[in-house]
Amino acid sequence: MNRKENGGDSLQPTDIPSTGIEPKQEMAELPEAGPEDANASVPMARENEKAKAVEAIKQQVDADGSPWLSVDHEPRTEEAASSVAVKSVSVKKPQSFFGERPLPAIEMAPRVLFHQSRRDFLVLGAGALAALTSAGFLLPQDTLSRMGIDRNMDSPGKEWFLNKALRIDDDVAEALYSGTRRVPTYTKSQITPLKNNYNGATPDLGYISGWKLTLDGLASGLSISLDIRNLLTRFPMQEQITRLVCVEGWSAIAWWAGLRFDDLLRAYSPMSQAKWASVESSVNLDASGNPDPYFMSLDLATARHRQTLLATHFNGQPLTVDHGAPLRLLVPVKLGLKNVKAITRITYVAEEPRDYWAERGYSRYDGI
């Protein structure tokens, strides 16, 4: 594609001057050539015939000339052609938009070239130093120690900076969120196994008999306690097969049923200034089985999403202890770590509440 065009282009420097001259020479000969031809055919007015012959020869020149010639010839008027002819060496033939252009060659004073180049090398060196410094500043201490840097490089600035970057990502996630956009739902044949991913030990099922859900921060100013029968009988049940995505990267498509968080919010409206729900589980345990209450922040906009459930059933059966019996949060627009198991308390608050995993270096918003 290019070779041809480049070839055409390349002929310019030597040939363009002649394109300006050749037609002139031919035109100079015209007065003699024209009448001869005319005499051989129908006799006509000499002036008209001359003009016609010029036309004919002009066309012939265009037709015989190679493509670059005709293209180059076109935009110029006859008068301009002779005067521009010599200068037109530098006139570039228009190329295809996608065609590669020759690299521009320039003449530089050696000193200028040297100084510019030295500057560029120095900038690169400074950049490399800056990159190494920021790596030392940003990398985890474990990584640095493994690389043989034993000096403690942890600084409050590092946490601040990384959290700042994380907040930007949270803001992007919040901007992407739409209250009306549904997450994809699946069919029962697409269901995949869901493992028990309790971070610590799985609680003993003894807690279930005395379980109650406490609601705080309500408009009424009251503290409400609900048992599972209240919840199951008072609210319509919703079913959905959605994907649960873990921050670790794995995911599972599971069949859930429960009441809508939105229905609970309508039945027990939060105080007017509330923007957040703090969802807690007091039965959560750490790895060695000691109580390790789990608390999680959820913005009320997400709580009101139609696919945000307070799930009571998994795969058509009441929740097992593994999956957070008797009531867990199912919020498919958030990472799995926001899907609190065995909820014991929901508190509506105005300010963003504490979040278990945000305090351990993860994002706060976790919108996916």
Add this chain to the structure above:
Amino acid sequence: MSHSTPPDCEPNATSTLPEQPGVLVVRKHHFLVRWSHWLNVPILHGLILSGISIYWASPVYQHNPDPNTGNVDVAADIGIWICAHMPGLHHYSSPPDWIYNHMSLGPGMLGLALRLHWLCAYLFMLNGMVYVAGLVMGAGWRSLLPRRTDLLDALRMFRYYLGFPFAKLARRKWLHPFFNTKYNALQRAAYFSVPVAGLLSVATGWAIHKPMQLHWLAALFGGYNATRVWHFWLMWVDILFVVPHVTLVIADGRDTLRSMIVGWSTRLERSEVIASEP
């Protein structure tokens, strides 16, 4: 080919040194292209190292739990194999972590790795915009576009590279295939596809980062799980590009490497070939 003074050259620079003749150079890389090129080095390091730390939390490639160790991770298997077979590693403290200790920030730091990954990912996207701006402003993008003749020319280049070491050993003449463009077909294929791979990395990254709000994007790559596999292998495209890229730049000599730092090259022949080849 014009011999005019470049616009950014100080006007009196040549006049102060009238005895020194000017040097003819070609402008090869726009400064934004050069900046984004070098910025990619730390950014991609950050992305890959933190990415493999994230991979550790839930490996894409798993098998049934090993009856003895309970291990499911293929990367851990590779680490175990390396420690068993490499001299000096027999007493390595945690063979399953060997890969993660040497190819990532380390195992067991998902939260930190995620934060670094997002930071580098945003920088990578910004840097990509700088690169595209440089390509447009320096008009370098035309040199990257694939041509009809590229497949055959790429095979010729490939044959050249394959035969080169043998020809050197045998002290035989081994001619570089002729081309009259900024890049040869193999370079063009690489320099065109790597930005595309970068773009796909960003797209698959967003798809697995926001699989609900951008579920259509994950669907484009075959669903959430398939997109994770895409994202993983796109990293390997980058790595597999960098190895021959660096090798060949070093083999090609000083001018090529320098031109990515200073922007100009003294190799005029290609610019002249374009300008005067019949």
